[in-house]
Amino acid sequence: MQTDLDRYLLQRVQQKDMNAFSLLYERYCRTLYTLALRILSDRTDAETIVHDVFLYLWEHTDTYDEARGSLAVWLVTLTRNRAIDRLRAGASKRDTLGGADPLPEGLEAVTSSQPLESLLEQERQSLVRNALETLPAAQRSALELAYFDGLTQAQIAAQIGEPLGTVKTRIRLGLRKLREVLSPYLRAV
Amino acid sequence: MNHDEFDELCALQTLGLLDEPERRRFEEHLNSPCATCRETFWELAEATALLPYALPQRAPSPALKERIRQSIQSGAPMEAEAVRPARPGPGRWVPLTIAVAASLILSLGGATFYLNRQITQQRETIQQLNGRVAALAEQAAELTTLIRTMTDPEVKSIRLAGLTPEPRASGKAFIDARTQTVLFYAYGLTAAPAGKTYQLWAIPKGKTPINAGVFAADSTGSAVLTVRGLSDMDVLETIAVTLEPAGGLPQPSGPMYLAGS
Incomplete structure (x- = not known):
């Protein structure tokens, strides 16, 4: 990138x-x-x-x-x-x-004031969302809990009621898949 | 550690999930010469860093940029107090629109300015490199000529010794009678005094010296001269260098600095 x-x-x-x-x-x-x-x-x-x-x-x-x-x-x-x-x-x-x-409900997302940046943002958003949608829900959820909620492996395991090993596997497979799907994009932007 | 193990550590590291012993093992392997693993980590980190782009993008308040600018100018500590944003009243829309438009113009102008400067700098670099390539090509051609001349069995060479005015000087001449060419090198000459110049002479057996051109020694005392179209090269006996008035003379008149037969 x-x-x-x-x-x-x-x-x-x-x-x-x-x-x-x-x-x-x-x-x-x-x-x-x-x-x-x-x-x-x-x-x-x-x-x-x-x-x-x-x-x-x-x-x-x-x-x-x-x-x-x-x-x-x-x-x-x-x-x-x-x-x-x-x-x-x-x-x-x-x-x-x-x-x-807190963020008020229904607040509209704001895009860049620069047309080119705005287009690139939309493009990136669409690519990453599509990539995330290719993951099984359990893998996506494990990634989101770790990345956005800052939970540790143990906390994620407790929250989803699965063994620690399962959490590790889901994260590893999820990120590997994400990397594969986004691979052509990683060096292109 | 094999690639699968490292793969798992990479995934956990990009999410900040490694404990201390795992992190040490990860760092150890990352710093090893395994290029594949470094590439794996780089790509996983890049892919993870794209996750925020999946969220609907939101903009911070326009005042944040100004607060950052003020913090920079005042040398404020890292944890600057953020001002809670007030709800904008109806009267804010006109100034806000102007501010957004101004920001857009400034940003686009700034980007254009930087890109233009970058293009100009790259053009200058290309010109410099082209000049360098031309100089190197010239040097290569000179060296090729020299090697051919020095290794040609038909080419005669004459060593010139330094005489009284410059006993430490020396020279060498390569004479190709077929092409009537003399390739001359001088070493250890001091710069000629003002109004004077060094002049090279080719002296065929039993004939008067032939003017082979004037030259100057460079800052290292060296000089190179290629002379073409000289007559009587097949009976050339002596090569000499004298010090003459600037521009040279038809026949030698000054002291002799180098000579060889």
């Missing part, structure tokens, strides 16, 4: 070019915010995560290693890890304080 544009913008950000940073923000803010919001179910918390991830990008571009994955993977992983950490740290606090700032 690494693109020449990402690589170039990242080089400019390393040189503290705010315009390049702004373009990277426009490219990734929706995806990262969507992910953080799905994990935390709270707009303010999700924005805090996105804020911190972009600030980290600005200050620590040198810690990114292209050999270990594309910029998109790095940003998504940073966002997910921070959101999961916040979810785990805040779960008990939120329980006692009476909840956060």
